[in-house]
Amino acid sequence: DQQVKQNSPSLSVQEGRISILNCDYTNSMFDYFLWYKKYPAEGPTFLISISSIKDKNEDGRFTVFLNKSAKHLSLHIVPSQPGDSAVYFCAAYKGNNNDMRFGAGTRLTVKP
Amino acid sequence: KAGVTQTPRYLIKTRGQQVTLSCSPISGHRSVSWYQQTPGQGLQFLFEYFSETQRNKGNFPGRFSGRQFSNSRSEMNVSTLELGDSALYLCASSSPDSTDTQYFGPGTRLTVL
Numbered sequence: 001d002q003q004v005k006q007n008s009p010s011l012s013v014q015e016g017r018i019s020i021l022n023c024d025y026t027n028s029m030f031d032y033f034l035w036y037k038k039y040p041a042e043g044p045t046f047l048i049s050i051s052s053i054k055d056k057n058e059d060g061r062f063t064v065f066l067n068k069s070a071k072h073l074s075l076h077i078v079p080s081q082p083g084d085s086a087v088y089f090c091a092a093y094k095g096n097n098n099d100m101r102f103g104a105g106t107r108l109t110v111k112p
Numbered sequence: 113k114a115g116v117t118q119t120p121r122y123l124i125k126t127r128g129q130q131v132t133l134s135c136s137p138i139s140g141h142r143s144v145s146w147y148q149q150t151p152g153q154g155l156q157f158l159f160e161y162f163s164e165t166q167r168n169k170g171n172f173p174g175r176f177s178g179r180q181f182s183n184s185r186s187e188m189n190v191s192t193l194e195l196g197d198s199a200l201y202l203c204a205s206s207s208p209d210s211t212d213t214q215y216f217g218p219g220t221r222l223t224v225l
Contacts, residue, residue: 102204102216 003027004092006103014111019077021106023090026071030092030101035064035075038087038105047088048075080110114139116205116217124223130191133220137184137205141215143167144186146178149200149219158201161186190222198224 005024013019031052037045050057050064057064063076087105117136125131137144146158157170161180180186200219
């Protein structure tokens with residue numbers, strides 16, 4: 001069962017604008033959420049994470065928002081840059097169990 | 113449609129042994145990628161198979177190998193296990209039409225004692 005879902009397979013934005021990538025999950029036991037970025041022929045690289053005790057975590061141009069009641073998280077990239085073009089995966093797991101569940105990914109294209 | 117399945121889900125081995133992990137992709141998917149997830153680190157790409165051929169390979173020693181069968185099922189083998197090989201091993205499959213969208217299996221938790 002797909003416990004983590006990314007319903008948008010692709011997203012295209014203009015350079016300098018905001019990119020918003022969305023992710024929904026079904027398992028309320030998840031308490032740690034991550035975003036990975038993946039370039040072709042490379043493994044996903046960790047981008048940013050958030051635990052369930054927070055509703056926002058910011059790291060430079062990247063901010064992750066968590067809405068526990070809606071079981072929804074989002075990644076905001078501001079301002080978007082062409083180098084941000086990649087596939088973004090959200091992932092979630094519970095506690096000290098690294099049994100992580102991943103979404104299917106969203107391809108972000110940032111146009112110059 | 114059934115998702116990606118991986119067997120076994122949990123495995124305990126001792127140093128020096130070898131292990132084989134199995135991954136069955138979503139029906140119709142021909143690409144299977146393997147990743148290693150260790151505590152505190154992100155996913156690390158191991159290799160990708162497509163139509164029974166290894167298409168991409170990450171930076172892992174030769175002890176890690178894999179193969180893909182004609183039905184797209186894939187196996188990963190690790191020989192001469194080391195303590196540091198303890199990890200969650202994930203496989204992901206993607207369809208020929210959308211290779212960016214990878215569907216991950218639940219993973220195999222390998223513990224090396």
